[in-house]
Amino acid sequence: MAASFLAFHQSPASPLRPLPRASPLPLPNPSRPLPSPFRSSPPHRLAISCSSSSTSSADPHSPAAAAPSRHRRPPDENIREEACRQQNTYNHTHGFSARYVPFPSSPASNGGEECYSLDEIVYRSRSGVLLDVQHDMAALTKFDGAYWKALFDSRVGRTTWPYGSGVWSKKEWVLPEIDPEHIVSLFEGNSNLFWAERFGKEFVLGMNDLWVKHCGISHTGSFKDLGMTVLVSQVNRLIRLGRPIVGVGCASTGDTSAALSAYCAAAGIPAFVFLPADRISIAQLVQPIANGAYVLSLDTDFDGCMRLIREVTSELPIYLANSLNSLRLEGQKTAAIEILQQFDWEVPDWVIVPGGNLGNIYAFYKGFEMCRELGLVDRIPRLVCAQAANANPLYLHYKSGWADFKPVTASSTFASAIQIGDPVSIDRAVFALQSSDGIVEEATEEELMDAMTKADLTGMFACPHTGVALTALIKLREKGIIGKTDRTVVISTAHGLKFAQSKVAYHSKDISDMECHFANPPVNVKADFGSVMDVLKSVLKNKISPVNTMF
Numbered sequence: 001m002a003a004s005f006l007a008f009h010q011s012p013a014s015p016l017r018p019l020p021r022a023s024p025l026p027l028p029n030p031s032r033p034l035p036s037p038f039r040s041s042p043p044h045r046l047a048i049s050c051s052s053s054s055t056s057s058a059d060p061h062s063p064a065a066a067a068p069s070r071h072r073r074p075p076d077e078n079i080r081e082e083a084c085r086q087q088n089t090y091n092h093t094h095g096f097s098a099r100y101v102p103f104p105s106s107p108a109s110n111g112g113e114e115c116y117s118l119d120e121i122v123y124r125s126r127s128g129v130l131l132d133v134q135h136d137m138a139a140l141t142k143f144d145g146a147y148w149k150a151l152f153d154s155r156v157g158r159t160t161w162p163y164g165s166g167v168w169s170k171k172e173w174v175l176p177e178i179d180p181e182h183i184v185s186l187f188e189g190n191s192n193l194f195w196a197e198r199f200g201k202e203f204v205l206g207m208n209d210l211w212v213k214h215c216g217i218s219h220t221g222s223f224k225d226l227g228m229t230v231l232v233s234q235v236n237r238l239i240r241l242g243r244p245i246v247g248v249g250c251a252s253t254g255d256t257s258a259a260l261s262a263y264c265a266a267a268g269i270p271a272f273v274f275l276p277a278d279r280i281s282i283a284q285l286v287q288p289i290a291n292g293a294y295v296l297s298l299d300t301d302f303d304g305c306m307r308l309i310r311e312v313t314s315e316l317p318i319y320l321a322n323s324l325n326s327l328r329l330e331g332q333k334t335a336a337i338e339i340l341q342q343f344d345w346e347v348p349d350w351v352i353v354p355g356g357n358l359g360n361i362y363a364f365y366k367g368f369e370m371c372r373e374l375g376l377v378d379r380i381p382r383l384v385c386a387q388a389a390n391a392n393p394l395y396l397h398y399k400s401g402w403a404d405f406k407p408v409t410a411s412s413t414f415a416s417a418i419q420i421g422d423p424v425s426i427d428r429a430v431f432a433l434q435s436s437d438g439i440v441e442e443a444t445e446e447e448l449m450d451a452m453t454k455a456d457l458t459g460m461f462a463c464p465h466t467g468v469a470l471t472a473l474i475k476l477r478e479k480g481i482i483g484k485t486d487r488t489v490v491i492s493t494a495h496g497l498k499f500a501q502s503k504v505a506y507h508s509k510d511i512s513d514m515e516c517h518f519a520n521p522p523v524n525v526k527a528d529f530g531s532v533m534d535v536l537k538s539v540l541k542n543k544i545s546p547v548n549t550m551f
């Protein structure tokens with residue numbers, strides 16, 4: 001393969017002009033009466049119907065409201081306006097609410113302790129610890145598990161604003177008080193839960209109940225969309241409330257920046273992204289450029305970019321979009337709820353998540369735990385966090401028996417989006433793992449690239465981070481910790497197309513100190529019938545095919 005094919009160049013991007021600030025819109029009237037059934041004292045059991053609803057009589061938050069009806073709105077009204085009209089008729093909060101409290105939040109905390117409205121711009125507690133979004137569980141518990149399951153199930157695959165989104169279909173558990181008018185959604189979520197039949201059978205000692213949750217098959221190609229729709233929606237609300245926000249900013253290894261830029265572009269809000277120069281893929285670099293963000297390519301690593309964005313956002317009215325901001329995790333946790341939903345509310349035994357800044361592992365824990373607490377399921381899965389050996393501070397912490405945490409300087413890894421040595425959500429991750437009888441595993445560069453390639457050879461198009469998680473699966477299976485029939489879900493966090501460079505390098509056997517056992521380079525053949533026939537005959541004679549060489 002031509003060397004030039006592999007030589008991607010990353011030059012600093014020229015900053016682009018910000019989009020104009022959106023004009024203010026009216027806020028909802030909060031003093032409307034609560035509709036039935038939310039007025040009475042539950043827990044409720046409701047009969048769920050998915051038949052057509054009429055706009056004049058339906059509670060917009062009832063399962064029936066998500067059902068399509070040909071004439072449900074006037075022809076000149078769009079779906080957002082329709083949702084607003086409905087919620088002006090019915091108070092949309094039903095008493096559900098959420099607020100920030102210091103992490104870890106305790107169910108016993110009440111208004112007397114430190115807490116903040118979600119309309120405040122605050123990222124840490126007075127003592128400097130992370131914050132958590134705490135929901136009014138007493139209000140949510142008024143409805144039983146069967147109600148929530150039926151409500152969420154009734155919204156899947158609809159176009160009713162904003163429930164067509166896998167995140168906003170769980171709105172009551174995410175940002176219950178936001179006006180649908182302020183939601184910035186690209187109908188994210190509802191991602192494929194893929195039965196990895198052949199990978200499980202052939203590469204993981206005959207596993208037959210192995211699944212891959214494709215969170216990367218998404219609008220911007222990673223799971224970050226799930227969190228960013230929530231964060232940018234809340235920013236949109238804050239701007240319309242008149243808060244002095246001039247834009248939203250993040251440090252990124254390439255996926256957070258892509259998601260932030262897309263959602264900000266959709267809302268007309270300026271985005272500022274700090275990227276470590278020459279450490280992200282070309283596909284990731286071009287995403288914020290294309291979406292009109294201000295791109296700062298900085299001569300440091302991700303941890304350096306993170307320090308800078310934190311300093312900058314404490315000086316300038318730029319809202320911080322990294323997962324240090326707990327709003328993000330409210331969206332990301334819906335992937336866990338979605339997994340349960342996709343299994344008809346049966347709980348898998350294991351869920352394996354690649355970890356970097358470590359917000360996502362906590363988000364998964366939170367989603368599962370909320371379903372348990374509210375009676376949708378009776379247990380939560382065991383969580384595994386998988387790290388690249390070249391960027392493994394959590395793994396080292398776990399191996400030390402959770403002794404004092406020490407950040408590391410992360411080395412270069414093909415799993416470049418998790419090249420993070422000082423994860424901001426370390427405390428959240430430890431909490432999630434300890435509460436779920438969790439495990440931490442690591443993957444060398446060769447292991448993660450081989451695992452990614454094997455996944456591809458069974459029909460996926462995985463990213464290197466998914467390769468990290470698949471390696472953890474293989475190791476835990478080989479150790480007998482994960483059983484052959486255990487229902488296991490591997491979280492695929494990004495689209496493989498973002499990491500084409502690393503796949504090209506692997507299949508070209510162009511990586512030093514790596515055997516690239518499963519490389520499948522193209523064969524250069526003269527463009528005449530005889531030459532083509534010679535090659536094919538030799539292939540067929542030797543029964544060599546990319547697939548056969550593997551097994």
Ligand SMILES: Cc1ncc(COP(=O)(O)O)c(C=O)c1O
Nearest residue numbers: 255356357358359360417493494
């Ligand atoms: C593709 C991909 N996978 C995994 C991760 C890890 O997620 P987290 O930082 O929440 O641990 C990230 C970002 O860090 C990512 O971009």
Ligand SMILES: N[C@@H](CCOP(=O)(O)O)C(=O)O
Nearest residue numbers: 252253254255256322323357
């Ligand atoms: N992989 C991330 C790193 C930052 O993570 P965040 O979840 O804290 O924003 C990225 O793509 O930037």
